[in-house]
Amino acid sequence: MSMIRQVIRGVLVVVAVAGFIGTLLAFDYRNWSQTALHGADTPHTLQVPSGSTVHDIQRQLEEDGLLDRPIYLRLHARLSGHAQRLQSGEYRIPAGMTPPQLLEHIARGRVVQHRFTIIEGWTFQQLRAALEANPRILDTLGDKSDEAVMAELGKPDQHPEGWFYPETYNYTRGTSDMELLKRAHRAMKRRLSAAWEARSDDLPLADAYEALVLASIIERETGAPEERRKVAGVFTRRLQEGMRLQTDPTVIYGMGNDFDGRIRTQDLRTDTPYNTYTRHGLPPTPIAMPSGASLRAAVDPEPGEAMYFVSRGDGTHVFSETLDEHNRAVRRYILGMEE
Secondary structure, X not given: OHHHHHHHXXXXXXXXXXXXXXXXXXXXXXXXXXXXXXXXXXXXXXXXXXXXXXXXXXXXXXXXOOOOOHHHHXXXXXXXXXXXXXXXXXXXXXXXXXXXXXXXXXXXXXXXXXXXXOOOOOOHHHHHXXXXXXXXXXXXXXXXXXXXXXXXXXXXOOOOOOOOOOOEXXXXXXXXXXXXXXXXXXXXXXXXXXXXXXXXXXXXXXXXXXXXXXXXXXXXXXXXXHHHHHHXXXXXXXXXXXXXXXXXXXXXXXXXXXXXXOOOHHHHHOOOOOOOOOXXXXXXXXXXXXXXXXXXXXXXXXXXXXXXXXXOOOOOEEEEOOHHHHHHHHHHHOOOOOO
């Protein structure tokens, strides 16, 4: 009987010890799960490659000095089911994030969203340069020609200028430059189609593409939102009257790399397909990427009598109905000659 008591006593001791250890482990695990990752008092970024396991993530966190008691991470991943749902990508670890919270972010694919902004008035070459300079965007364009890029977009015969809508696009690290171009191209097609459908009557424009060309000129001519429809009105009336547009931005675009920041009289007289001082009508392609406001202005110009405008030098313009008025404005604001 004493032997049985000893066995029972031994079993009870083992159970008690096991229970005590279990309680300590449960307390330690709970404390671990509610404590921020080491070093997470400042933002940190974790890159999870495709095919990563919990062990891979654990090793990265340990190497970065963010994680202790790694067995708990593996245990939590299995108990929560996150181990089978891990998604690759770039993850931000904000201050105060706990290990379970991080695993949930990875399992749900809450990757970091970056922002790429196409600036209104950029040329296609400026857009390509900005994409190439961004280290988070996968470079697939390389030294491909503009024609090859447009062919990949399904538009092999389309000139690229003007066809990418300027706005801010969210993307994840590793998104390709071509994917962003596709999104911007689709956006411009939608915006241009909507603007053309809402166009005013009696426009001197043959189709939506001519509206895109005119919008690009408006974009380059003025940065003042309230002037866009006024500028559009001047260009529309000049087109209707058969007058040359005589707009400097088209001349600059036609000069290409020869433009050094100044337009000289000789430049205005040198004929190129884009020189609206030597040629009537619109240039053959857009000269920049127009904003939505410029698209709307091109198809809904402001009524009026003004046929000319000249810069005040502060981003706004003086509009004139007659050549005499225009010449006076030129003398005052360009030549600095007071009346």
